[in-house]
Amino acid sequence: MRNLVQCALVSLLFVASSSVRAEDNFAAWFESFKASASDRELHGFLYAMPKGGDLHQHLSGSIFSEWWWQLALQESEHGETFYTRVKIGHCHPVGDAANRGMNLMFETIAAYRYSTLSDCEQAKFRPLSELNTSEQMAWMNSIRLDHDSEGRDEFFERHWQRLGDLTANPWIRAEALALNVKAFAAEGLVYLEPQLTLMGYRDGKGRPIPPSEVAKVIRARLAEPDVQSTGVSLRFQQAILRFLPGAEADLAEAYRIVAAEPEWVGVNMVGREDDDRGYPLRFLKTFRALRERYSGIRLSIHAGEVDEPNYHVRDTLLLGAERIGHGLNLIDDPATLIDMRSGSFMIEINLISNLLLEYVADYREHPFPEYLRLGVPVSLSTDDRGMWDSTMTDEYFVAVREFDLHWHEIRLLLENSLQFSFMPAHEKQRHLEALTERLVDFERQWIGTTNESGWPVIESPKRGFVCRKYQLCQID
Numbered sequence: 001m002r003n004l005v006q007c008a009l010v011s012l013l014f015v016a017s018s019s020v021r022a023e024d025n026f027a028a029w030f031e032s033f034k035a036s037a038s039d040r041e042l043h044g045f046l047y048a049m050p051k052g053g054d055l056h057q058h059l060s061g062s063i064f065s066e067w068w069w070q071l072a073l074q075e076s077e078h079g080e081t082f083y084t085r086v087k088i089g090h091c092h093p094v095g096d097a098a099n100r101g102m103n104l105m106f107e108t109i110a111a112y113r114y115s116t117l118s119d120c121e122q123a124k125f126r127p128l129s130e131l132n133t134s135e136q137m138a139w140m141n142s143i144r145l146d147h148d149s150e151g152r153d154e155f156f157e158r159h160w161q162r163l164g165d166l167t168a169n170p171w172i173r174a175e176a177l178a179l180n181v182k183a184f185a186a187e188g189l190v191y192l193e194p195q196l197t198l199m200g201y202r203d204g205k206g207r208p209i210p211p212s213e214v215a216k217v218i219r220a221r222l223a224e225p226d227v228q229s230t231g232v233s234l235r236f237q238q239a240i241l242r243f244l245p246g247a248e249a250d251l252a253e254a255y256r257i258v259a260a261e262p263e264w265v266g267v268n269m270v271g272r273e274d275d276d277r278g279y280p281l282r283f284l285k286t287f288r289a290l291r292e293r294y295s296g297i298r299l300s301i302h303a304g305e306v307d308e309p310n311y312h313v314r315d316t317l318l319l320g321a322e323r324i325g326h327g328l329n330l331i332d333d334p335a336t337l338i339d340m341r342s343g344s345f346m347i348e349i350n351l352i353s354n355l356l357l358e359y360v361a362d363y364r365e366h367p368f369p370e371y372l373r374l375g376v377p378v379s380l381s382t383d384d385r386g387m388w389d390s391t392m393t394d395e396y397f398v399a400v401r402e403f404d405l406h407w408h409e410i411r412l413l414l415e416n417s418l419q420f421s422f423m424p425a426h427e428k429q430r431h432l433e434a435l436t437e438r439l440v441d442f443e444r445q446w447i448g449t450t451n452e453s454g455w456p457v458i459e460s461p462k463r464g465f466v467c468r469k470y471q472l473c474q475i476d
Protein backbone atom coordinates (compact mmCIF):
# COMPACT_ATOMS: atom_id res chain seq x y z
CA MET A 1 0.00 0.00 0.00
CA ARG A 2 2.73 2.35 1.01
CA ASN A 3 4.57 1.57 -2.24
CA LEU A 4 1.44 2.33 -4.23
CA VAL A 5 1.07 5.71 -2.54
CA GLN A 6 4.74 6.44 -3.15
CA CYS A 7 4.35 5.42 -6.80
CA ALA A 8 1.34 7.69 -7.27
CA LEU A 9 3.19 10.50 -5.57
CA VAL A 10 6.28 10.03 -7.73
CA SER A 11 4.23 10.00 -10.95
CA LEU A 12 2.28 13.09 -9.85
CA LEU A 13 5.53 14.88 -9.12
CA PHE A 14 6.86 13.74 -12.49
CA VAL A 15 3.84 15.17 -14.34
CA ALA A 16 4.05 18.40 -12.35
CA SER A 17 7.79 18.79 -12.87
CA SER A 18 7.58 18.01 -16.60
CA SER A 19 4.89 20.68 -17.08
CA VAL A 20 7.01 23.14 -15.09
CA ARG A 21 9.96 22.24 -17.35
CA ALA A 22 7.82 22.79 -20.44
CA GLU A 23 6.78 26.19 -19.14
CA ASP A 24 10.41 27.10 -18.41
CA ASN A 25 11.39 26.03 -21.93
CA PHE A 26 8.64 28.16 -23.33
CA ALA A 27 9.69 31.09 -21.16
CA ALA A 28 13.16 30.85 -22.76
CA TRP A 29 11.60 30.64 -26.22
CA PHE A 30 9.48 33.71 -25.45
CA GLU A 31 12.62 35.73 -24.59
CA SER A 32 14.10 34.92 -28.00
CA PHE A 33 10.77 35.71 -29.67
CA LYS A 34 10.56 39.12 -27.99
CA ALA A 35 14.16 39.89 -28.93
CA SER A 36 13.52 39.57 -32.67
CA ALA A 37 9.78 39.82 -33.29
CA SER A 38 8.36 43.02 -34.75
CA ASP A 39 5.58 44.89 -32.94
CA ARG A 40 3.08 43.48 -35.41
CA GLU A 41 4.33 39.93 -34.79
CA LEU A 42 4.14 40.45 -31.03
CA HIS A 43 0.60 41.81 -31.34
CA GLY A 44 -0.40 38.81 -33.45
CA PHE A 45 1.09 36.41 -30.88
CA LEU A 46 -0.79 38.13 -28.04
CA TYR A 47 -4.03 38.10 -30.02
CA ALA A 48 -3.73 34.34 -30.57
CA MET A 49 -2.78 33.75 -26.91
CA PRO A 50 -5.56 32.13 -24.79
CA LYS A 51 -6.88 34.58 -22.24
CA GLY A 52 -8.88 34.51 -19.04
CA GLY A 53 -11.23 37.27 -17.98
CA ASP A 54 -11.74 41.00 -18.03
CA LEU A 55 -12.60 42.05 -14.50
CA HIS A 56 -12.79 45.80 -14.98
CA GLN A 57 -14.92 47.04 -17.80
CA HIS A 58 -17.84 49.46 -17.93
CA LEU A 59 -20.29 48.19 -20.47
CA SER A 60 -21.43 51.64 -21.57
CA GLY A 61 -17.77 52.64 -22.04
CA SER A 62 -16.95 49.41 -23.91
CA ILE A 63 -19.06 50.14 -26.96
CA PHE A 64 -17.10 51.23 -30.04
CA SER A 65 -18.42 54.39 -31.67
CA GLU A 66 -19.50 52.56 -34.83
CA TRP A 67 -21.47 50.15 -32.61
CA TRP A 68 -23.27 53.06 -30.93
CA TRP A 69 -24.10 54.42 -34.35
CA GLN A 70 -25.36 51.13 -35.69
CA LEU A 71 -27.33 50.31 -32.50
CA ALA A 72 -28.96 53.75 -32.35
CA LEU A 73 -30.17 53.44 -35.94
CA GLN A 74 -31.35 49.86 -35.37
CA GLU A 75 -33.56 51.19 -32.57
CA SER A 76 -35.04 53.61 -35.09
CA GLU A 77 -36.14 50.55 -37.04
CA HIS A 78 -37.97 49.43 -33.89
CA GLY A 79 -39.86 52.71 -33.63
CA GLU A 80 -37.39 54.63 -31.44
CA THR A 81 -35.89 57.77 -33.00
CA PHE A 82 -32.85 59.48 -31.58
CA TYR A 83 -32.01 63.12 -32.21
CA THR A 84 -28.58 64.65 -31.92
CA ARG A 85 -27.56 68.26 -31.39
CA VAL A 86 -26.02 69.74 -34.54
CA LYS A 87 -26.09 73.41 -33.47
CA ILE A 88 -25.05 75.01 -30.25
CA GLY A 89 -26.24 78.28 -28.75
CA HIS A 90 -28.85 79.18 -26.17
CA CYS A 91 -32.52 79.80 -26.74
CA HIS A 92 -34.24 82.55 -24.78
CA PRO A 93 -35.13 82.70 -22.05
CA VAL A 94 -32.01 80.77 -20.95
CA GLY A 95 -32.96 78.39 -18.18
CA ASP A 96 -36.49 77.83 -19.54
CA ALA A 97 -37.54 74.35 -18.40
CA ALA A 98 -38.19 73.42 -22.01
CA ASN A 99 -34.59 74.21 -22.96
CA ARG A 100 -31.82 71.73 -22.48
CA GLY A 101 -28.90 73.07 -20.50
CA MET A 102 -26.05 70.94 -21.83
CA ASN A 103 -25.44 72.76 -25.10
CA LEU A 104 -23.00 70.16 -26.30
CA MET A 105 -22.52 69.22 -29.96
CA PHE A 106 -23.73 65.68 -30.71
CA GLU A 107 -25.60 65.29 -27.47
CA THR A 108 -28.11 62.57 -28.34
CA ILE A 109 -31.63 62.48 -26.95
CA ALA A 110 -34.68 60.22 -27.31
CA ALA A 111 -37.84 61.26 -29.15
CA TYR A 112 -39.86 61.69 -25.94
CA ARG A 113 -37.35 64.26 -24.68
CA TYR A 114 -37.17 66.00 -28.06
CA SER A 115 -40.94 66.44 -27.97
CA THR A 116 -40.65 68.44 -24.72
CA LEU A 117 -38.26 71.02 -26.23
CA SER A 118 -39.25 74.48 -27.40
CA ASP A 119 -39.31 75.10 -31.17
CA CYS A 120 -36.10 77.06 -30.87
CA GLU A 121 -34.37 74.15 -29.09
CA GLN A 122 -35.79 71.55 -31.46
CA ALA A 123 -34.22 73.44 -34.35
CA LYS A 124 -30.78 72.63 -32.89
CA PHE A 125 -31.37 68.87 -33.12
CA ARG A 126 -31.69 66.54 -36.09
CA PRO A 127 -32.68 62.85 -36.29
CA LEU A 128 -29.53 60.73 -36.21
CA SER A 129 -30.58 59.00 -39.43
CA GLU A 130 -30.49 62.35 -41.31
CA LEU A 131 -26.82 63.10 -40.61
CA ASN A 132 -24.63 63.19 -43.71
CA THR A 133 -21.45 61.12 -43.91
CA SER A 134 -19.11 63.75 -42.53
CA GLU A 135 -21.54 64.54 -39.68
CA GLN A 136 -21.79 60.82 -38.95
CA MET A 137 -17.97 60.62 -38.77
CA ALA A 138 -17.90 63.66 -36.47
CA TRP A 139 -20.63 62.13 -34.26
CA MET A 140 -18.59 58.94 -33.88
CA ASN A 141 -15.40 60.89 -33.30
CA SER A 142 -17.09 62.89 -30.53
CA ILE A 143 -17.29 59.80 -28.31
CA ARG A 144 -13.71 58.61 -28.91
CA LEU A 145 -10.73 59.82 -26.91
CA ASP A 146 -8.29 59.96 -29.78
CA HIS A 147 -6.66 63.40 -29.80
CA ASP A 148 -3.86 64.77 -27.65
CA SER A 149 -5.99 67.79 -26.79
CA GLU A 150 -8.61 65.50 -25.24
CA GLY A 151 -8.17 64.02 -21.82
CA ARG A 152 -9.86 63.54 -18.52
CA ASP A 153 -12.36 66.41 -18.80
CA GLU A 154 -13.45 65.44 -22.29
CA PHE A 155 -14.01 61.88 -21.09
CA PHE A 156 -15.73 62.54 -17.77
CA GLU A 157 -17.62 65.71 -18.65
CA ARG A 158 -18.52 65.30 -22.31
CA HIS A 159 -18.41 61.74 -23.64
CA TRP A 160 -21.05 60.37 -21.28
CA GLN A 161 -23.18 63.47 -21.56
CA ARG A 162 -23.15 63.21 -25.35
CA LEU A 163 -24.34 59.62 -25.23
CA GLY A 164 -27.34 60.96 -23.33
CA ASP A 165 -30.46 58.85 -23.74
CA LEU A 166 -28.66 56.13 -25.68
CA THR A 167 -27.35 54.83 -22.34
CA ALA A 168 -30.90 54.65 -20.93
CA ASN A 169 -32.11 52.19 -23.56
CA PRO A 170 -31.96 48.57 -22.29
CA TRP A 171 -32.23 47.01 -25.77
CA ILE A 172 -29.20 48.94 -27.00
CA ARG A 173 -27.34 47.89 -23.86
CA ALA A 174 -28.26 44.22 -24.36
CA GLU A 175 -27.23 44.25 -28.01
CA ALA A 176 -23.97 46.01 -27.13
CA LEU A 177 -23.27 43.35 -24.54
CA ALA A 178 -23.75 40.65 -27.18
CA LEU A 179 -21.32 42.44 -29.53
CA ASN A 180 -18.79 42.68 -26.72
CA VAL A 181 -19.07 39.03 -25.75
CA LYS A 182 -18.42 37.96 -29.34
CA ALA A 183 -15.51 40.39 -29.78
CA PHE A 184 -13.82 39.33 -26.53
CA ALA A 185 -14.38 35.65 -27.34
CA ALA A 186 -12.57 36.21 -30.65
CA GLU A 187 -9.59 37.43 -28.59
CA GLY A 188 -9.62 34.23 -26.53
CA LEU A 189 -11.35 35.49 -23.37
CA VAL A 190 -13.66 33.12 -21.51
CA TYR A 191 -15.03 35.35 -18.76
CA LEU A 192 -16.38 38.90 -18.52
CA GLU A 193 -17.54 40.77 -15.45
CA PRO A 194 -18.85 44.09 -16.77
CA GLN A 195 -20.20 46.89 -14.66
CA LEU A 196 -23.68 46.79 -16.13
CA THR A 197 -26.18 48.91 -14.28
CA LEU A 198 -29.82 47.97 -13.98
CA MET A 199 -30.73 51.49 -12.83
CA GLY A 200 -31.75 54.57 -14.84
CA TYR A 201 -33.47 53.10 -17.92
CA ARG A 202 -36.50 54.57 -19.73
CA ASP A 203 -38.92 53.29 -22.33
CA GLY A 204 -39.92 55.07 -25.56
CA LYS A 205 -42.33 57.30 -23.67
CA GLY A 206 -39.77 58.27 -21.04
CA ARG A 207 -41.22 56.10 -18.29
CA PRO A 208 -38.70 54.45 -15.92
CA ILE A 209 -38.12 50.72 -16.48
CA PRO A 210 -37.65 48.77 -13.23
CA PRO A 211 -34.32 46.93 -12.72
CA SER A 212 -35.96 43.49 -12.82
CA GLU A 213 -37.40 44.24 -16.30
CA VAL A 214 -34.01 45.42 -17.57
CA ALA A 215 -32.44 42.22 -16.23
CA LYS A 216 -34.97 40.22 -18.28
CA VAL A 217 -34.02 42.10 -21.47
CA ILE A 218 -30.31 41.38 -20.84
CA ARG A 219 -30.98 37.74 -19.93
CA ALA A 220 -33.07 37.14 -23.05
CA ARG A 221 -30.33 38.50 -25.31
CA LEU A 222 -27.64 36.41 -23.62
CA ALA A 223 -29.74 33.29 -24.20
CA GLU A 224 -29.55 33.74 -28.00
CA PRO A 225 -27.41 31.15 -29.86
CA ASP A 226 -24.82 33.65 -31.13
CA VAL A 227 -23.84 34.53 -27.55
CA GLN A 228 -24.28 31.03 -26.13
CA SER A 229 -22.02 29.51 -28.77
CA THR A 230 -19.07 31.62 -27.60
CA GLY A 231 -18.94 29.69 -24.30
CA VAL A 232 -18.04 32.92 -22.48
CA SER A 233 -19.17 33.04 -18.83
CA LEU A 234 -20.59 36.30 -17.52
CA ARG A 235 -21.29 37.91 -14.18
CA PHE A 236 -22.17 41.56 -13.62
CA GLN A 237 -21.47 44.34 -11.17
CA GLN A 238 -23.95 47.03 -10.22
CA ALA A 239 -22.08 50.33 -10.08
CA ILE A 240 -23.17 53.61 -8.50
CA LEU A 241 -21.95 57.15 -9.10
CA ARG A 242 -20.12 58.05 -5.91
CA PHE A 243 -20.21 61.84 -5.80
CA LEU A 244 -23.99 62.32 -6.17
CA PRO A 245 -25.92 63.68 -3.17
CA GLY A 246 -28.04 60.52 -3.08
CA ALA A 247 -25.17 58.04 -3.49
CA GLU A 248 -25.90 56.31 -0.16
CA ALA A 249 -29.46 55.52 -1.28
CA ASP A 250 -28.11 54.30 -4.64
CA LEU A 251 -25.69 52.05 -2.79
CA ALA A 252 -28.56 50.50 -0.85
CA GLU A 253 -30.45 49.99 -4.11
CA ALA A 254 -27.34 48.41 -5.65
CA TYR A 255 -27.20 45.89 -2.79
CA ARG A 256 -30.91 45.12 -3.23
CA ILE A 257 -30.39 44.52 -6.98
CA VAL A 258 -27.40 42.22 -6.47
CA ALA A 259 -29.31 40.24 -3.83
CA ALA A 260 -32.27 39.86 -6.22
CA GLU A 261 -30.64 39.13 -9.60
CA PRO A 262 -28.50 35.98 -9.74
CA GLU A 263 -26.11 37.15 -12.49
CA TRP A 264 -25.33 40.40 -10.66
CA VAL A 265 -22.74 39.44 -8.07
CA GLY A 266 -20.88 42.58 -7.06
CA VAL A 267 -21.12 46.28 -6.34
CA ASN A 268 -18.75 48.99 -7.55
CA MET A 269 -18.41 52.74 -7.03
CA VAL A 270 -17.40 54.89 -9.99
CA GLY A 271 -16.94 58.58 -10.81
CA ARG A 272 -13.91 60.81 -10.89
CA GLU A 273 -11.99 60.61 -7.66
CA ASP A 274 -10.68 64.15 -7.85
CA ASP A 275 -14.27 65.12 -7.04
CA ASP A 276 -13.93 64.99 -3.27
CA ARG A 277 -17.65 64.57 -2.67
CA GLY A 278 -17.27 60.84 -3.33
CA TYR A 279 -14.38 60.13 -0.90
CA PRO A 280 -14.33 56.50 0.30
CA LEU A 281 -14.97 56.97 4.02
CA ARG A 282 -18.19 58.83 3.25
CA PHE A 283 -19.66 55.35 2.65
CA LEU A 284 -18.25 53.44 5.62
CA LYS A 285 -21.41 53.72 7.71
CA THR A 286 -23.61 52.74 4.78
CA PHE A 287 -21.51 49.68 3.87
CA ARG A 288 -21.52 48.54 7.51
CA ALA A 289 -25.29 48.95 7.74
CA LEU A 290 -25.75 47.02 4.47
CA ARG A 291 -23.49 44.21 5.70
CA GLU A 292 -25.81 43.80 8.68
CA ARG A 293 -28.59 42.92 6.23
CA TYR A 294 -26.86 41.27 3.27
CA SER A 295 -24.32 38.51 2.93
CA GLY A 296 -22.21 37.43 -0.01
CA ILE A 297 -22.26 40.71 -1.99
CA ARG A 298 -18.82 41.06 -3.58
CA LEU A 299 -17.09 44.42 -3.76
CA SER A 300 -14.73 45.78 -6.37
CA ILE A 301 -14.30 49.53 -5.99
CA HIS A 302 -12.39 52.19 -7.92
CA ALA A 303 -9.67 53.70 -5.75
CA GLY A 304 -6.38 55.49 -6.23
CA GLU A 305 -7.24 56.78 -9.73
CA VAL A 306 -5.95 60.25 -8.88
CA ASP A 307 -2.80 62.32 -9.34
CA GLU A 308 -2.07 63.16 -5.74
CA PRO A 309 -1.13 60.86 -2.83
CA ASN A 310 -3.93 59.96 -0.43
CA TYR A 311 -5.24 56.95 1.49
CA HIS A 312 -8.10 56.07 -0.85
CA VAL A 313 -6.85 52.52 -1.46
CA ARG A 314 -6.46 51.83 2.27
CA ASP A 315 -9.83 53.38 3.04
CA THR A 316 -11.48 51.42 0.24
CA LEU A 317 -10.14 48.16 1.66
CA LEU A 318 -11.75 49.24 4.93
CA LEU A 319 -15.05 49.62 3.06
CA GLY A 320 -14.75 45.91 2.31
CA ALA A 321 -13.39 45.93 -1.25
CA GLU A 322 -11.81 42.67 -2.40
CA ARG A 323 -10.52 44.26 -5.57
CA ILE A 324 -9.31 47.78 -6.26
CA GLY A 325 -9.93 49.44 -9.61
CA HIS A 326 -6.74 51.21 -10.85
CA GLY A 327 -4.86 51.62 -7.55
CA LEU A 328 -2.43 54.06 -9.17
CA ASN A 329 -1.54 56.00 -6.04
CA LEU A 330 -1.08 52.91 -3.86
CA ILE A 331 2.57 53.46 -4.75
CA ASP A 332 2.52 56.54 -2.47
CA ASP A 333 1.08 54.68 0.53
CA PRO A 334 3.91 52.37 1.68
CA ALA A 335 2.08 50.75 4.61
CA THR A 336 -0.87 49.65 2.45
CA LEU A 337 1.47 48.61 -0.35
CA ILE A 338 3.40 46.33 2.01
CA ASP A 339 0.12 44.88 3.30
CA MET A 340 -1.01 44.04 -0.21
CA ARG A 341 2.14 42.07 -1.13
CA SER A 342 1.24 38.41 -1.63
CA GLY A 343 -2.16 39.32 -0.29
CA SER A 344 -5.69 38.38 -1.19
CA PHE A 345 -6.75 41.76 -2.62
CA MET A 346 -6.16 42.45 -6.27
CA ILE A 347 -5.49 45.61 -8.26
CA GLU A 348 -7.28 45.83 -11.61
CA ILE A 349 -4.74 47.52 -13.88
CA ASN A 350 -5.98 49.59 -16.84
CA LEU A 351 -2.88 50.69 -18.75
CA ILE A 352 -4.49 52.34 -21.77
CA SER A 353 -7.11 54.13 -19.68
CA ASN A 354 -4.49 55.57 -17.32
CA LEU A 355 -2.43 56.97 -20.19
CA LEU A 356 -5.35 58.48 -22.12
CA LEU A 357 -6.90 60.01 -19.00
CA GLU A 358 -3.46 61.45 -18.18
CA TYR A 359 -2.96 59.82 -14.79
CA VAL A 360 0.47 58.96 -16.21
CA ALA A 361 2.19 61.10 -18.82
CA ASP A 362 4.35 58.20 -19.91
CA TYR A 363 4.40 54.47 -19.10
CA ARG A 364 7.70 54.97 -17.26
CA GLU A 365 5.57 56.57 -14.52
CA HIS A 366 3.15 53.64 -14.21
CA PRO A 367 3.43 51.59 -10.99
CA PHE A 368 2.19 48.38 -12.64
CA PRO A 369 5.61 46.66 -12.96
CA GLU A 370 6.43 47.57 -9.36
CA TYR A 371 3.18 46.01 -8.10
CA LEU A 372 3.61 42.94 -10.29
CA ARG A 373 7.21 42.34 -9.24
CA LEU A 374 6.57 43.07 -5.55
CA GLY A 375 3.96 40.32 -5.56
CA VAL A 376 0.86 42.50 -5.29
CA PRO A 377 -1.88 40.58 -7.16
CA VAL A 378 -2.69 42.35 -10.45
CA SER A 379 -4.51 41.63 -13.68
CA LEU A 380 -5.06 43.57 -16.90
CA SER A 381 -8.41 44.99 -17.93
CA THR A 382 -9.92 47.29 -20.54
CA ASP A 383 -12.02 49.80 -18.52
CA ASP A 384 -13.75 51.91 -21.23
CA ARG A 385 -12.15 50.44 -24.31
CA GLY A 386 -14.98 51.67 -26.59
CA MET A 387 -13.77 55.20 -25.97
CA TRP A 388 -10.06 54.31 -26.16
CA ASP A 389 -10.71 52.34 -29.37
CA SER A 390 -8.68 49.40 -28.10
CA THR A 391 -8.85 45.70 -27.21
CA MET A 392 -7.69 43.31 -24.48
CA THR A 393 -4.88 42.20 -26.80
CA ASP A 394 -3.72 45.83 -26.79
CA GLU A 395 -3.52 45.85 -22.98
CA TYR A 396 -1.20 42.80 -23.06
CA PHE A 397 0.73 44.35 -25.94
CA VAL A 398 1.33 47.55 -23.96
CA ALA A 399 2.32 45.54 -20.87
CA VAL A 400 4.81 43.32 -22.72
CA ARG A 401 6.27 46.06 -24.87
CA GLU A 402 6.58 48.72 -22.19
CA PHE A 403 7.60 46.51 -19.25
CA ASP A 404 9.31 43.56 -20.96
CA LEU A 405 7.08 40.97 -19.28
CA HIS A 406 8.40 37.45 -18.97
CA TRP A 407 6.23 34.50 -19.88
CA HIS A 408 5.58 33.46 -16.28
CA GLU A 409 4.39 37.01 -15.56
CA ILE A 410 1.95 36.87 -18.46
CA ARG A 411 0.66 33.53 -17.20
CA LEU A 412 0.19 34.98 -13.73
CA LEU A 413 -1.83 37.90 -15.14
CA LEU A 414 -3.99 35.46 -17.10
CA GLU A 415 -4.58 33.25 -14.05
CA ASN A 416 -5.34 36.25 -11.80
CA SER A 417 -7.98 37.43 -14.26
CA LEU A 418 -9.93 34.28 -13.39
CA GLN A 419 -8.70 33.56 -9.85
CA PHE A 420 -9.88 36.94 -8.54
CA SER A 421 -13.19 36.91 -10.39
CA PHE A 422 -16.50 36.80 -8.56
CA MET A 423 -17.53 33.52 -10.25
CA PRO A 424 -18.70 30.64 -8.07
CA ALA A 425 -15.78 28.40 -6.98
CA HIS A 426 -16.66 25.38 -9.17
CA GLU A 427 -16.98 27.50 -12.32
CA LYS A 428 -13.73 29.29 -11.54
CA GLN A 429 -11.94 25.98 -11.08
CA ARG A 430 -13.23 24.71 -14.41
CA HIS A 431 -12.01 27.84 -16.20
CA LEU A 432 -8.62 27.79 -14.46
CA GLU A 433 -8.01 24.16 -15.41
CA ALA A 434 -9.12 24.82 -18.98
CA LEU A 435 -6.82 27.86 -19.17
CA THR A 436 -3.84 25.72 -18.15
CA GLU A 437 -4.67 23.19 -20.86
CA ARG A 438 -5.21 25.90 -23.47
CA LEU A 439 -1.86 27.48 -22.58
CA VAL A 440 -0.03 24.14 -22.78
CA ASP A 441 -1.49 23.63 -26.29
CA PHE A 442 -0.59 27.19 -27.27
CA GLU A 443 2.99 26.79 -26.04
CA ARG A 444 3.31 23.54 -28.00
CA GLN A 445 2.17 25.24 -31.20
CA TRP A 446 4.64 28.11 -30.90
CA ILE A 447 7.74 26.56 -29.39
CA GLY A 448 8.82 24.97 -32.68
CA THR A 449 8.80 28.28 -34.53
CA THR A 450 11.98 30.25 -35.12
CA ASN A 451 12.99 33.54 -36.57
CA GLU A 452 15.06 31.80 -39.27
CA SER A 453 11.95 30.49 -40.96
CA GLY A 454 10.04 33.67 -40.06
CA TRP A 455 7.69 34.06 -37.11
CA PRO A 456 4.14 32.96 -37.80
CA VAL A 457 2.02 35.77 -39.22
CA ILE A 458 -1.17 36.27 -37.24
CA GLU A 459 -3.28 39.07 -38.66
CA SER A 460 -4.72 40.51 -35.48
CA PRO A 461 -7.49 43.11 -35.65
CA LYS A 462 -6.03 46.51 -34.83
CA ARG A 463 -7.99 49.51 -33.65
CA GLY A 464 -7.21 53.20 -33.25
CA PHE A 465 -5.10 53.20 -30.08
CA VAL A 466 -2.33 50.87 -31.28
CA CYS A 467 -2.44 52.39 -34.75
CA ARG A 468 -1.81 55.85 -33.32
CA LYS A 469 0.61 55.08 -30.51
CA TYR A 470 2.60 52.19 -31.97
CA GLN A 471 1.99 52.67 -35.71
CA LEU A 472 0.78 49.07 -35.98
CA CYS A 473 -1.46 49.83 -38.94
CA GLN A 474 1.22 51.14 -41.27
CA ILE A 475 1.93 48.81 -44.15
CA ASP A 476 5.63 47.92 -44.20
Ligand SMILES: [Zn+2]
Binds near residue numbers: 058384
Ligand atom coordinates in the same frame (compact mmCIF):
# COMPACT_ATOMS: atom_id res chain seq x y z
ZN1 LIG B 1 -13.30 51.97 -14.33
